[in-house]
Amino acid sequence: MDRTTQSLLKENRVHGDSMFPLAAYWIELPSGTHVLDTHWHEEAEFFMLLEGEILFQLDTEYFPLRAGEAVFIESGDIHAAYVLNEDTPCKFCALVFLPDLLASAQYDTIQQNAILPLQEKRQSFPRHITPDVPWQQELLHHLEQMMEAYANKMPGFETFMKGTLLIMLSKITAEGRFENRSQSDDADTTKINRLKKVILYIQDNYQEPIRTRDLSELIPMSEGQFCRFFKMMTRKTPVDYINSYRIRQAADLLQQSERKISDIAFEVGFDNVSYFIKVFRKAMKCSPSEFRKGAG
Incomplete structure (x- = not known):
């Protein structure tokens, strides 16, 4: 088992630092190994499956996740992942960040129309992001670019990560693309x-x-x-x-x-x-x- 797994599951872990509250983790698990125990954290997270097939849990919802697909996890969401195929290894990347990272220095149009709705869960990413939907495939491509930038720590990668997250937010502003999760059952x-x-x-x-x-x-x-x-x-x-x-x-x-x-x-x-x-x-x-x- 990849040794990062245990650290990733600590609810009190600091992801990044106060100047740049974002971190990415790559986890590789042998066949048949349990993926993620039930947990949550204050940060939001993009979970992208790179290899294998798992059953993902978000609060009380369960759905299968396949390689090349991703999940968006809101701040405070309970989540877990379970093995679906005992014979297949599992590999994924978790991109964890505080939504406050995206906040404008002053209250402006971007803060009003994009950041605040995300923070309040009124205008959020779809939970299950799949390449079968063209505009969601764009989101997956942006995630792949961010993973590469973070892994290589290219000069200015922090700006690239924040800028790409803002571009992704722009992709969900159209009616029918974003989800409103401000009200729960x-x-x-x-x-x-x-x-x-x-x-x-x-x-x-x-x-x-x-x-x-x-x-x-x-x-x-x-x-x-x-x-x-x-x-x-x-x-x-x-x-x-x-x-x-x-x-x-x-x-x-x-x-x-x-x-x-x-x-x-x-x-x-x-x-x-x-x-x-x-x-x-x-x-x-x-x-x-x-x-x-x-x-x-």
């Missing part, structure tokens, strides 16, 4: 907010024992009802999701230090080293020590 919003509350609790408390009962009481639901709800929303049981999150934190620590594997296991919330190694191997297709060597 109340039932879906309730589900999403409940899930976010649980995931935030897991992120804040993963180093300590977490019982399913603790999570169910946050919403609140009965324990059985909660387990069904969580599995429906994330395609994982609560225990599997917690273990997956802990493994991602352990992977970061294995890359960043030479600390004992047992110490790392205890720090991320596992109380049994053998169980930690078993769960790590299942998730990462290698042992913690092999992962550390491969990351060096």
Whole structure:
């Protein structure tokens, strides 16, 4: 597994810096490897699939994504990706940015007619961008150009990235091209907010024992009802999701230090080293020590 994956999934990761809040990530995954756990972040994101076929989740919506297609993810959208073909490797690029990057220095026509509607989700990109639609194919071409510019860090690439995003915004101003997501279905919003509350609790408390009962009481639901709800929303049981999150934190620590594997296991919330190694191997297709060597 590409070692950038774990860092990409950290909700508190800084993408770029305060002067240029944009970053791109290329991820390559072997056949059969899980793609993305359910998560979200404050930044918007273009997710472009370069190889393979996956099932993408955006809030409560699911759709297949094929190589050459992309997804636009709004700030705060819950999203995840699942393997559709166990025999095919997966490769994608994620372009993550704060919409504020595009803001005008003063309130002008561009701010009024393009930037503000994007920030308020009144005039946004289509969620699923496909080459089958000619004007969407133009968007994909712009994404490819931005990926190349970012990868090569060509002189002035920051200006090119911002300018290209503005050009892409101009392509969706025509009626029927943009989507208005400022109003959401109340039932879906309730589900999403409940899930976010649980995931935030897991992120804040993963180093300590977490019982399913603790999570169910946050919403609140009965324990059985909660387990069904969580599995429906994330395609994982609560225990599997917690273990997956802990493994991602352990992977970061294995890359960043030479600390004992047992110490790392205890720090991320596992109380049994053998169980930690078993769960790590299942998730990462290698042992913690092999992962550390491969990351060096």
